[in-house]
Amino acid sequence: MGETIPRSFFLPLASGWFARHEQYFSRPLPKDKMTQTKEQHIEVEGVVTVVLPGTMFRVELANKHMVLATICGKMRKRWVRLTVGDHVKMEMSPYDLNKARITWRLR
Secondary structure, X not given: OOOOOOHHHHHHHOOOHHHHHXXXXXXXXOHHHHOOOOOOOEEEEEEEEEEEOOOEEXXXXXXXXXXXXXXXXXXXXXXXXXXXXXXXXXXXXXXXXXXXXXXXXXX
């Protein structure tokens, strides 16, 4: 069975909003909501082969697979420059293996 939120947590609200909405908090939480986690990204390394407009890059992986990659937000904020031939570390979603996010420029 799922866990319920204890009534003592809502004592300051007992006379107002909680009293009117108590029915929503007395139900047990679903099992899948308690153990829900984010999907893990796949970390890969590659070499920038083509610089495209709009901070997009064509990157070649070690297995000769080509992916379309973009720069992560922190690299944009720090104005990190990428050119052809740079080695980069990327994160790929397990759902779309043709796109990636560049997270690090390697030496």
